Amino acid sequence: KEINRARQLMSGIANYQERSRALREEGSQLLASWNELIGASIPTETLRADSPTLPANQDSGRTNGGNLDTIHSIEIDR
Numbered sequence: 001k002e003i004n005r006a007r008q009l010m011s012g013i014a015n016y017q018e019r020s021r022a023l024r025e026e027g028s029q030l031l032a033s034w035n036e037l038i039g040a041s042i043p044t045e046t047l048r049a050d051s052p053t054l055p056a057n058q059d060s061g062r063t064n065g066g067n068l069d070t071i072h073s074i075e076i077d078r
Helices: 002-041
Strands: none
Touching: none
């Protein structure tokens, strides 16, 4: 009786571990796909130093991106 119960529990644990591994793998793939999508949607080549989305430029009392020269772009090292 106890041996059968132990076998059932071991089988359940093995099944749980396999499902857990598959779920982690799926999560990793979803995260990688999401990061790829977000990365591709950011126009990194044309980000400007006066972009209002930059935290330094979100002070409402500032204009023109804090007097930044708007002809310069942010350089991103890859």
